[in-house]
Amino acid sequence: MAVYKMTEIVGTSTKSYADATQEAVKRAAKTLRNCSWFEVVEQRGTIKDGQVGEYQVKVRIGFKLED
Template sequence: MTTNRTYVKTEVVGSSDKSVSDAIDSAIATASRSLRNLDWFEVVEVRGNIRDSKVSNYQVTLKLGLRYEPKA
């Protein structure tokens, strides 16, 4: 049996000097400390900084899907 679910979306930006993947992991790890029921993410934007002709920082904007919990 399938359960109908309702979600709330919020947007966060993660950053890393290592990689896009690390920026995503960092954003989700930080968000999960204060948000409950994180179920999914969507990459909205990838950008970064350039220093000395090299990528110095990655920034990834994510939409996070949180399972909605109605008040009891």
């Protein structure tokens, strides 16, 4: 049966939570094969000059382990 591994990544973006998620996913996929799903764990961010500086999304990414 298939076995999966989770890795936890924090992506950041000045635009949106979706974009921060995309950044996390793209970076993980650069070094991991078979990434197949993600789960949002936490959303936070920084504040600069009275505005959102960056959106931060912590995701757990699941990928299939090869035999």
